[in-house]
Amino acid sequence: MQKQILFDLIPSMILGIAIGIIFAQLVVGPIRKLVAATVAITGGNYEVYIETNKRDELGDLMRSFNAMADELKRKTELKKYLSAHSYRKITEAPEGVSNVGGSRVRATVLFCDIRNFVNVCETLDAEEVTAMLNEYFSAMVEVIYRHKGEVDKFIGDAVLAVFYEQDTLKQSVNTALHAIYCGMEMREKLVEFNAKRVRNGKAAIEIGIGINSGEIISGPIGSPDRMDFTVIGDVVNLASRIEKLSKQGRFTRIVFSNKVEERVRGLLDYEELSREPIRGKEEEIVVYELVKIKDVTELLSNLSHPDPNIKRHCIELLGYSRNEGALQALYQKLSDSNELVRISAVAAMTRLAPKDHEETLDILFRHIEQEHSEKVTSTILISIGKMCKTQKLMRLSKFLQNPNERIVANAIEALGAADDPKIIDLLIPFVTSKHNRVKANAAMVLFAKGRVEVIDILKPMLLHSDHLNRASAAFAIGELTVLATADGIAGRIKNDSRTARHFLGELQSCVPLLVSLLKDPEPIVKRQAIIALGKIKDKSAVLPLLDNVNLESDSKEVMHEVAEALRSIGSHRLVREVVRQLV
Secondary structure (H helix, E strand, O other): OHHHHHHHHHHHHHHHHHHHHHHHHHHHHHHHHHHHHHHHHHOOOOOOOOOOOOOOHHHHHHHHHHHHHHHHHHHHHHHHHOOHHHHHHHHHOOOOHHHOOOEEEEEEEEEEEEOOHHHHHOOOOHHHHHHHHHHHHHHHHHHHHHOOOEEEEEEOOEEEEEEEOOOOOOOOOOHHHHHHHHHHHHHHHHHHHHHHHHHOOOOOOOEEEEEEEEEEEEEEEEEOOEEEEEEEOHHHHHHHHHHHHHHHOOOOOEEEEHHHHHHHOOOEEEEEEEEEEOOOOOOEEEEEEEEEEOOHHHHHHHHHOOOHHHHHHHHHHHHOOOOHHHHHHHHHHHHOOOHHHHHHHHHHHHHHOOOOOHHHHHHHHHHHHHOOOHHHHHHHHHHHHHHOOOHHHHHHHHHHHOOOHHHHHHHHHHHOOOOOOHHHHHHHHHHHOOOHHHHHHHHHHHHHOOOHHHHHHHHHHOOOOOHHHHHHHHHHHHHHHHHOOOHHHHHHHHOOHHHHHHHHHHHHHHHHHHHHHHHOOOHHHHHHHHHHHHHHOOHHHHHHHHHOOOOOOOOHHHHHHHHHHHHHHOOOHHHHHHHHHHO
């Protein structure tokens, strides 16, 4: 009887299994499509599209995915029309462009305009004008990017470039020199551009360049229906105004203000061109024309000058000269008795030498063995980390045993560029170092290598009795948040849901600890906590940030950091009005 029942059930069981398989395929099939499409998106393919006729939850999910891919594609297209600075500000704003506040930043502005453009265009049809401008702008934009500038906007036949003073290399960045060198190369490109036009029987063009430095306002300008993300202010207006004076020039027709002159004094040959009153102000602006950048021969002759400041200025200029022949003279300056001259020589070599330049790296590796200055040794470590992309970099691991905390911390940072998997085992012991900077650097490098769990070590440091430990932990946690958005790291985190949950959970639990540090008696701790909260972008931090602002005792730097944090988090319009009052 039982056997008969079992035999009778077999067809039903087979049918049930078959139906189960069919239903499983109906569910698993779309999920596999989603997984494949997600992998494509991660690889930067925003053209991916999932076909679906489903009207259930899976269909809704697929359509949402398609909408997301389309949005990512449009954001990528947006890069073509905005400077890198503007693109970051807009895409990082949680609630869109309307939520992006303006900010005051220091920068050097370059304004370049084609002379008598109307006359040039009179004999050309519209297609020829467009083709000429596109070819001209393509050449000039390439030069601007090469000199670490960003194109803010094109204004007819003019281009406005901005060189932001953001010290990402942990070395002094002279944006005025970047802009001057950019202007010089733009004129070199113009010679090539005109030679090609003349060969094709077309008229040559001439340009003028005006450069100014100072504080500018960067942000969205316009009405709610139409906005431009741009830079404004007296510095920008004066750059445009003095560019018009370049037509009076006799040499390069690259003109700059006295604000720029202060930053390039002794490095260039220039002449005073004009003194211009500033509308609405009693002061006047002095305008100079660049005659020439000092010859390499002249700069080299000054490397033996008794004044170390003159030597440093000449070394800095050699670093920007693009003349690799100057490297030999810079090598010799590594033995100079003045510590600052040696530091300048290392920085100049880093700018001038190509990546993995064997001779430069060999000299730096040899010199670091005999260098006695902590600051020079640290500078060499960072420079080798930037230049060396081979297994040689692992030779720096011996500096992990140095008794000097600063040298160990910089060795860790330099070794972070190594691809060798051994680096993880080398650095893990340093996350428990008693030295705050060593611990923070080790955590950041390991995090960049995919060891997300290092946040567990940083969190207790926020409660440490030593204020430098608290400050370093706040700084490192903020940096981890930024690192987590980097393409490679973000991909690793997203591919492991458990890791992602752990990191996000720990990051969220750090927010109240960082908020508690807003009341810290040590200004450095409070400032780093403010910066970290701005990077984490948790809206629960908005009110604590406002509550802990003390208009009477807090420095301008702290006020500025609070304002930047609130802008970064993206807050209510009323809060943004308060921010305007703060700054």
